Amino acid sequence: MATLRIHLPLHLTELISGDTSKDVMTWKTTSKGDFVYHEFGLQTPQQFVESNFRIEYGLGYHATALKDGVSFATCASYTCRKTFETTGAPPTTQDVNFRLVDDGFPAMALSYDLKSVTQSTEPLVFILGQSRDPLIQYQSPTSLEDRSAFFLTQFANIEDAVRSFLIRATNNDDYDRS
Amino acid sequence: MTPAQISFSLQDYNNALATANNFDSTLKASAAAVNANYYPILALAARQVFARVEITVGKRADGSLNPDDTLAFLRADRTSAIEELYASAPFWLYVNPELLRLMLQPIVNEHKRIGTTAASGGTVLDLGGLSFFFLLAVRRTYHWQEPLILASLVIRGATICLSKVIHLATIFA
Numbered sequence: 001m002a003t004l005r006i007h008l009p010l011h012l013t014e015l016i017s018g019d020t021s022k023d024v025m026t027w028k029t030t031s032k033g034d035f036v037y038h039e040f041g042l043q044t045p046q047q048f049v050e051s052n053f054r055i056e057y058g059l060g061y062h063a064t065a066l067k068d069g070v071s072f073a074t075c076a077s078y079t080c081r082k083t084f085e086t087t088g089a090p091p092t093t094q095d096v097n098f099r100l101v102d103d104g105f106p107a108m109a110l111s112y113d114l115k116s117v118t119q120s121t122e123p124l125v126f127i128l129g130q131s132r133d134p135l136i137q138y139q140s141p142t143s144l145e146d147r148s149a150f151f152l153t154q155f156a157n158i159e160d161a162v163r164s165f166l167i168r169a170t171n172n173d174d175y176d177r178s
Numbered sequence: 179m180t181p182a183q184i185s186f187s188l189q190d191y192n193n194a195l196a197t198a199n200n201f202d203s204t205l206k207a208s209a210a211a212v213n214a215n216y217y218p219i220l221a222l223a224a225r226q227v228f229a230r231v232e233i234t235v236g237k238r239a240d241g242s243l244n245p246d247d248t249l250a251f252l253r254a255d256r257t258s259a260i261e262e263l264y265a266s267a268p269f270w271l272y273v274n275p276e277l278l279r280l281m282l283q284p285i286v287n288e289h290k291r292i293g294t295t296a297a298s299g300g301t302v303l304d305l306g307g308l309s310f311f312f313l314l315a316v317r318r319t320y321h322w323q324e325p326l327i328l329a330s331l332v333i334r335g336a337t338i339c340l341s342k343v344i345h346l347a348t349i350f351a
Contacts, residue, residue, distance in 0.1 A: 141291040147234035153245040
């Protein structure tokens with residue numbers, strides 16, 4: 001039985017950088033309990049600064065639940081794809097060379113090995129997000145203050161928010177696809 | 179409905195999806211009452227407008243987030259531009275008037291802040307020139323009372339909005 005392998009590249013750099021030839025990015029992969037996430041951002045974030053209409057601070061998140069067949073890696077985009085194409089298996093490397101965004105285009109890779117699929121599987125949920133803290137600087141009648149996103153009052157930290165959004169989704173059998 | 183009561187039940191993707199689908203069906207039904215072809219444009223516009231809103235909270239003295247101090251901003255080229263608030267007001271009144279109030283509050287606050295400086299008067303046009311940085315633009319205005327502020331905001335917002343619409347119409351004519 002032939003197996004189908006699908007590879008979906010996502011261009012995520014616009015979430016964190018307005019000038020990919022000048023910005024150095026860093027990233028951190030955390031595999032924790034029932035989920036894994038890549039957190040990526042600039043090495044020198046500039047609060048409240050825009051470049052080419054894109055924000056120069058804040059962190060991007062790419063996450064998925066840790067289920068059977070899930071693997072994750074960070075590597076140069078081309079290298080990741082090559083590994084997948086030639087070996088049929090996703091890479092599992094952890095790139096530690098923090099560099100310019102467009103130097104090899106570091107990829108925050110997440111993959112599911114569906115093995116032999118004969119019918120629709122449960123939906124695979126990926127979380128892609130960006131979070132800036134603080135969100136805005138505001139001149140109130142009394143002070144110049146930094147304000148944060150409202151949703152952060154509902155979670156202890158952004159990691160909690162990502163996990164909470166993710167886990168119930170993947171464990172719920174009544175997931176409505178409509 | 180206080181800001182703290184804005185229910186935040188989006189604690190997981192399925193609830194978020196159900197809420198989103200519910201919103202879309204309600205919007206679709208409302209649109210169908212106007213015209214059969216209205217929904218696609220409304221759906222697109224709704225997403226654009228929602229994407230621009232940022233609901234923010236301030237911090238308490240100890241650094242923790244304070245959900246009772248909630249303000250919202252409409253973020254585009256200019257933060258909370260009054261003609262954009264004016265144009266989007268019908269949508270907010272349909273969806274949740276509290277969000278409109280949260281977006282008007284910073285503008286009213288701004289008038290209170292600079293209210294006592296003299297001169298020819300005028301309303302605040304927006305809360306900042308760049309999307310992410312609040313410029314301390316000096317605007318001259320009288321010391322307005324709140325109802326007057328809102329009235330003049332509506333008039334000015336409507337005027338700018340109308341002039342933009344006319345401008346667009348001439349481009350596309």
